[in-house]
Amino acid sequence: MQYRNPVLPGTHPDPTVCRVGEDYYLATSSFEYFPGVPLYHSTDLVSWTHVGHCLTRESQLDVTDTDSSDGIYAPTLRHHDGTFYLVTTFVGGGGHFVVTAEEPTGEWSEPTSLDAPGFDPDLFFDDGTVYLSYAHGPTLAETTVHVAPVDLDTGAVGDSRTLWEGIEGTFCEAPHLYEVDGTYYLLTAEGGTHTNHMVVAARGDSPTGPFEPCPHNPILSHRGHPMHPVSAAGHGDLVDAPDGSWWLVFLGVRQQGGHPGWHHLGRETFLAPVDWRDGWPVVAAGGPVDLVVDVESLPGDGGSPEPSAPARETHETFDGETLDGAFEFRRNPAEGAYSLDDESLTLRPRTASLDDRGATFVGRRQAHFDCRCSVHLAFDPAPGEEAGLALVADERHHYEVGLRGRENGSVALVRRRVGDVTAVAAERRVDGETFELTVDATPTSYRFAVEAGGGGETARDGPLATAAPRYLATEVTGLFTGVYVGPYVVARTGSSDHEEPTAAHVERFRYEPTEP
Numbered sequence: 001m002q003y004r005n006p007v008l009p010g011t012h013p014d015p016t017v018c019r020v021g022e023d024y025y026l027a028t029s030s031f032e033y034f035p036g037v038p039l040y041h042s043t044d045l046v047s048w049t050h051v052g053h054c055l056t057r058e059s060q061l062d063v064t065d066t067d068s069s070d071g072i073y074a075p076t077l078r079h080h081d082g083t084f085y086l087v088t089t090f091v092g093g094g095g096h097f098v099v100t101a102e103e104p105t106g107e108w109s110e111p112t113s114l115d116a117p118g119f120d121p122d123l124f125f126d127d128g129t130v131y132l133s134y135a136h137g138p139t140l141a142e143t144t145v146h147v148a149p150v151d152l153d154t155g156a157v158g159d160s161r162t163l164w165e166g167i168e169g170t171f172c173e174a175p176h177l178y179e180v181d182g183t184y185y186l187l188t189a190e191g192g193t194h195t196n197h198m199v200v201a202a203r204g205d206s207p208t209g210p211f212e213p214c215p216h217n218p219i220l221s222h223r224g225h226p227m228h229p230v231s232a233a234g235h236g237d238l239v240d241a242p243d244g245s246w247w248l249v250f251l252g253v254r255q256q257g258g259h260p261g262w263h264h265l266g267r268e269t270f271l272a273p274v275d276w277r278d279g280w281p282v283v284a285a286g287g288p289v290d291l292v293v294d295v296e297s298l299p300g301d302g303g304s305p306e307p308s309a310p311a312r313e314t315h316e317t318f319d320g321e322t323l324d325g326a327f328e329f330r331r332n333p334a335e336g337a338y339s340l341d342d343e344s345l346t347l348r349p350r351t352a353s354l355d356d357r358g359a360t361f362v363g364r365r366q367a368h369f370d371c372r373c374s375v376h377l378a379f380d381p382a383p384g385e386e387a388g389l390a391l392v393a394d395e396r397h398h399y400e401v402g403l404r405g406r407e408n409g410s411v412a413l414v415r416r417r418v419g420d421v422t423a424v425a426a427e428r429r430v431d432g433e434t435f436e437l438t439v440d441a442t443p444t445s446y447r448f449a450v451e452a453g454g455g456g457e458t459a460r461d462g463p464l465a466t467a468a469p470r471y472l473a474t475e476v477t478g479l480f481t482g483v484y485v486g487p488y489v490v491a492r493t494g495s496s497d498h499e500e501p502t503a504a505h506v507e508r509f510r511y512e513p514t515e516p
Contacts, residue, residue, distance in 0.1 A: 001298065003046045003271070003305050005230065005291050006252065010310045010365030011266030011482040012038070014074040014120075014174065015249040017045075017239045018084075022300070024239065025079075025104055026249065027054060027086060028269060031071040031481055033328045036061045037086065039077075039104060040309070044300035045239075045247055045271055048308035050325045051105045054086050060099065060111055063331045065357075066092055068394040069480040074120040074174055074235070085152070087132070089119040096121045096134065098152055114150060116157045118143070120189075123150075124177035126207050132157060133186075135173035145175040145188055147208055163209050166190050167200055167217050174235045177207055183279065186211050189235040193267070193480070195260075196223045197234030199250060201281055220250060220272065220283040228288050230270065231255045231263070238274065238281065241299035246274035248283050253474075254291075256369070256443050262473035264393075265366055266482020310367040314511040318345045326364040326511075327486065330392065334358060344378070345506040347387065349491035355395050355417060363392060363486025369443040369469075370515040373485045376508035378434045381405030384492025387504035389437040391446060391485050393472040396420075400488065401437050401448035401464060403430065405502075412437075412450035414465035418476070425465035434507070439485065440514075444468065485511070 008015070014029040024045055030036045036055030040048040055061040055072070063071045070092035078085045086108070087098040096118075097111035114121070118136030125131075132150040137143035148160035164186060166172030174189035186202045186209075198221030202211035222233040236250035252270045255261035272284040273295050283289070298305065309326070316324045318340055329338075337360045339346045351359045366373075379387045381403060388402025401414050412435075414425040432452035440447040440463075447463045470476065472483050489504040 001296075001304070002292055002294055003298065005270045005289065005293060006254070006268035007046050007249075007271045008040065008048055008269035008308050008310055009265065010268060010367030011484075012269040012310070013251045013267035013480060014235050015251060015269040016075055016077045016237045017249045018077050018079045019239050019241070020079050022242055025077060025084070026269070027075050027077045029072055029074055029480070030055075030328075031069055031073070032063050032066045032331055033071070033481075034061060034063055034332045035328065036063070036072045037075050037088065041105075044298045044305055045241070045249075046298060046305035046308070050309040052325065054099060054101075054108045056108070058332055060108070061090070061332075063093070066331060076122045076176065076237075078123050078125070080125045085123055087114070087121045087123050089121060091119060096132075098123070112152065112155045114155045114157055116148065116160065118146065120174045122175050122177060124207055126179065131177065131207050133163060133175040133177055135175065141170050143172050145172055145186070161208060164188060164202060164211060167213055176237050178238055179207075185281070187236055187238060190218070191221070191223065191234065193234070194232050195226070197221065197232045198223060199234050199236040199248070199283070203279065214280050216280065216282070216286070219281055220248065220289070222252070222288050225288050226259045229254060229291055230289060231261070232267065233270065233289060236283075243297075243299060245299065246276065246281065248272045248274050248281075252289070257470065260475070262470045262475045264469045264473040264483050265369070266474075267480065310365055311513065313513065314364055314509065316509040317343060318506065318509075319343045323362070327362050328364070328484070329362050330359075330484075331357065333362070334360075338362060343507065345487070345509070347487060347489040347504045347506065349385065349489045349501045351490055352493045353490050354390055354392065354398050354400060354488060355422070357395060359395075359488060359490060361390060361392060361486060361488040363390070363484035364511060366391070366441065366483040366485050368513045368515050369441065370513065371441050372438065372510075372512045372514055373441070374436055374438040374510050375487045375506050376434065376436055377403070377487070378505040378507060379403055379502070380433060381410060381502050382492065383407050385490070385502050387487070387489035389439060389485070390488045391439065391472060391483050393477045393479055393481070393483055397472050397477045399446060399448075399467045399472070401439065401450060402488075403435055403437075403450070405492075412464060414448045414467070416467050416471075418471045425467065428464060441469070444470075
């Protein structure tokens, strides 16, 4: 049978997976986004359903002042003696911490801080001892892997020792420890997180080493395949299935534009089969991992796998008590800025532009190169006020199609912000009380349109403007995240705290894949 990669498209970096019976749970990094650490469930490792987030309360995660691409790095998810454990690092915040849950789809505990430096932590349970391993070094390029016993009740960490220095001596990170048939295995990510990324394996007789390197390291890397559609393959986590098969989840990017190319959907989660030969894991029969993978079978009931939640259409009419789980905020949402009222999402402005860290914006991951995203918006702006639909990488890299109030009425506009340059690409006078704002995406373009009344498929007068996705790509932004798309509202410049800004009412949000 076949399955398609990535199994979790859009920004889903640093995947970690654990199995409980016939159920698999997977979590990924979330950086500055809130809620933190999205959590997925599957029975076949291919079809993933979003079942919540591990960090849903400000007491667990306060990223209000977190820089872009700081925040939550590289979690490890494990299950032991009936309890789920998630350990991760708040970079730029409080360092390592662990949260627990008896039921992963319920509430997770308050964090317990772990007294150790570094990032990319892992937990390994062995014969009554819990080991914390992590990456640490004087610089990111000089990190090595360290291990120490840890008391998860108190957060106390014992004496540490260097566990692994890497096969090339640079960017040694993302350790995961396993025990397989009495032998201990260590997986690490090395080579940096871009085109030289790789997964490295080692084994030994103790979880504290010493470890011998696998003779065919790296066990996964696309560094020698610059034209392959999947690049930057690395940061893997192993899991076994009830049928005895083994699998690796790992991050990769789908690059566009040939070599060197670019990627704007972020680092995504991929899946590869694993064989064991001479006591070593062999990923994808030793070759590169393709977008379409042939395997004899998948775990589960053997049916055809369905697309994972991020790859499905989102059609939100805001008539429930909570937002669709696909939505996330850039940092903790400000009280009063977002509310569900009368079958609409009401957005209240807090800043003068999307360049500001506290802007009112909520979005879902762009998970397809070809897609359409639209909002049906009720908005009557005062001069200088604006609301619309935005594609956001961070505060310095975003595109938006919006409605802006002028002294003599409203205009529809498209704005591009790329680094230090901001420009309005197009403006058009519009009349009405409700509007449909649309972005049609392809691998090489975004097309922005506005229609008064919002009843048609496209704007009557054609697109307002276009923009190139590549300028929201990591190769330009330098970020660890990809593009999010969703509604926003901003206040007019110089508005007084005593003035009541105009709220925007989003009556419908739709995200539709349009890939052939």
